[in-house]
Amino acid sequence: MQHDRTSEGRIDALLARMTVEEKLGQLQQLAWNGDTGPGGGQNHLAEAAARKGVLGSVLNLHGAAHTNALQRIAVEESRLGVPLLFGFDVVHGFWTTFPIPLAQAAAFDPSVAVRDAEVSAAEARSNGVHWTFSPMMDVTHEPRWGRIAESSGEDPYLTAVLAAAKVRGYQGEDLADPRRVAACAKHFAGYGAVEGGRDYNTVDLSEQRLRNLHLPPFRAAVDAGAASVMAAFTTVGGVPAHAHPHLLTDVLKGEWGFDGVVVSDWGGVHELTVHGLAEDAADAARIAFGAGLDMEMASTHLADHGRELLDRGEFGAARLDDAVRRVLRLKFRLGLFERPYADEAAALGGPTPESRAAARRAAARCMVLLKNDGPVLPLAATVRSLAVLGPFADSADLHGTWSGPGEARFPAVTVLDGIRAAAPDAEVRHAAGGAEAVAAARAADAVVLVVGEPTAVSGEASSRADIGLPPGQEELIHAVAATGTHFAVVLVSGRPLTVEGWIDAAPAVLAAWHPGIEAGYAIADVLFGSVNPGGKLPVTLPRSVGQLPLYYNHENTGRPADPDRPDAPFVSSYLDTAHGPRFPFGHGLSYTEFEIGEPRLAAGTASVAELRAGAHVEVTVDVRNTGPRTGDEVVQLYVHDRAASIVQPVRRLRGFRRVTLAPNESAEVRFRLGADDLGFWTHDPAGRHTVEPGAIDVYAGGSSAARAHRTLTLTR
Ligand code: BGC
Secondary structure (H helix, E strand, O other): OOOOHHHHHHHHHHHHHOOHHHHHHHOEEEEOOOOOOOOOOOHHHHHHHHHHOOOOEEEOOOOHHHHHHHHHHHHHHOOOOOOOEEEEOOOOOOOOOOOOHHHHHHOOOHHHHHHHHHHHHHHHHHOOOOEEOOOEOOOOOOOOOHHHHHOOOOOHHHHHHHHHHHHHHHHOOOOOOOOOOEOEEEEEOOHHHOHHHOOOOOOOOOHHHHHHHHOHHHHHHHHOOOOEEEEOOOEEOOEEHHHOHHHHHHHHHHHOOOOOEEEOOOOOOOHHHHHOOOOOHHHHHHHHHHHOOOEEEOOOHHHHHHHHHHHOOOOOHHHHHHHHHHHHHHHHHOOOOOOOOOOHHHOOOOOOHHHHHHHHHHHHHHOEEEEEOOOOOOOOOOOOEEEEEOOOOOOOOOOOOOOOOHHHHOOOOOHHHHHHHHOOOOEEEEEOOHHHHHHHHHHOOEEEEEEEOOHHHOOOOOOOOOOOOOOOHHHHHHHHHHOOOEEEEEEEOOOOOOOOOOHHHOOEEEEOOOOOOOHHHHHHHHHOOOOOOOOOOOOOEOOOHHHOOOOOOOEOOOOEOOOOOOOOOOOEOOOOOOOOOOEOOOOOEOOOOEEEOOOEEOOOEEEHHHHHOOOOEEEEEEEEEOOOOOEEEEEEEEEEEOOOOOOOEOOEEEEEEEEEEOOOOEEEEEEEEOHHHHOEEOOOOOOOEEOOOEEEEEEEEOOOOOOOEEEEEEEO
16 A cells, blocks of 8 residues: 555654553554453453553444544543544444355355445444454365355455455545445465364465465455454464464565554464463563564453563564554554544444345345256245245344344344245245144245254354254255145355255255345345346355365366266275265356357467566357346356466366346456466465466356366467
């Protein structure tokens, strides 16, 4: 980001007046009624520290009047009057809950993420929140990991596009705008690679895997101007990210020139002792601060021991000033020195009709039609009798993890209410399960069966060892199937669920994720076809947990399985499970059909030297709606480098475009492939991206299983 000379000058002047304690204070963030981890609320501490001028930031406080009251103490009663920064996890909505981020990824449409971010930012900022701990951009191969719900799934390219979109949506052009908040790219880096999908677990990554898979979204977020970055709880190669100079200093601040704030995660500095890296609190502060961390969330080791560490020469005055400068710079960018208070009269008190409409549109756009035999869907609006069944049919537990303060005050619309509104003339019966549900199914013309997992089993510290439906639900599906009535399953979840035990019995399945505040209306929009589903899986859907990790962009082994020869011996496969996923990454159906042509390359060859100098190869793909309805298709472009100095993934997504086409309408979608798309990062810790001569297969289609391709030859 461009530095503002006036504020840099004002920062110099402030730094010159600050005591060491005041400087260390700027690096401290305390929690208001904190409940995201051990430690509890620090309200009294926060008030006293604000008054003394030794507090930089507070998290989890919101409301214009509440934040103003604490801000007044900092600004009017402390010696230098430096304003506080109020942070909050506004992850997929403040009052207006949008679908969970994993669902937003399924839209394959950055405008969904942008709209969420804009609405969230306006609601949050008007309530005194300056800074959101979002977007989360941890690439993961682990559906067992509860935090997959907060992520954009398994693909680094899709995640990077959405990370940048969300940063822009939160921050806009000017952070001082009262409708904008500062973003935080988290969790840096590699958290998504936790072993076994168990939260907070060990991570070990090669340099190339780190750089090719986990870092690209962060790079994109930094390039989009993300104001802050949060360190990950996890280790990388035995070193916790909070203590990782290579990540925090060499790559982030050095290579990428990041000039914003690196904030710890909740108690992440303290946890260095629990990991077994630091001897004690002072040691933890020394290591984290030395590695490049700027602000400590919740624990207070740096504030407590910074003075003694400085006196002992454990870090220099320049490191201290650099960290404080980053915090002050963010406060200047947010305009807090000019306007420290929220306008209480302008505070948004809840969702508006417009924000609800945006959340409803977003939720419907995120849904993925996994299967539709018959076709069962869409339901006719004239259907006479409907049974709306299952444990989630009349449930408001559809907000999803990290839904913000809106969740407690504004319940999500249930599927039952959504369906009643969409089919006002139909006779609608409901039962959660049991004999009553079966009887209702038997008596109805059609059944909507809403199953899935509650919000509480996805998100932080909510990993599951089994990712199937909770007990009893599979049986309910089979019981409804046995009635012979047409039925569609609506699946609500914070992760991809295994469906092996029941999917063959269900003619139609709609993955709705956790859709947010307008859930029921959005689900009804899709079920009745006023919205034609066009979402695609941002994650591979495995057949069983035993296959994990399973992801589309894997490397080939020396003995890959051949789907056409399932009995071949000595290949990389399982003896007791069919090879490959149940549904591939990028899969999703529509109520219409599409034909996607072979990719056309503007040139069959390209020179590495020219690509490195900024040249691109243009790829054109034709797509036509060959079915009976207007609908959306996501045209996807994948590349595969056949032979390279580091074995390359069998496919890598490098472009996608969601298009809406009327029956018989066609479109020509253009992509550009450059050095970023055709090359890769090596193991060089200093960061070396290379493009190598040779053959690259370019695939186009409607999922990662697309077969149509052309070959591009890269020459020197
Ligand atoms: C999470 C972060 C979050 C923080 C503050 C932590 O437990 O890992 O993602 O921003 O809490 O609520």
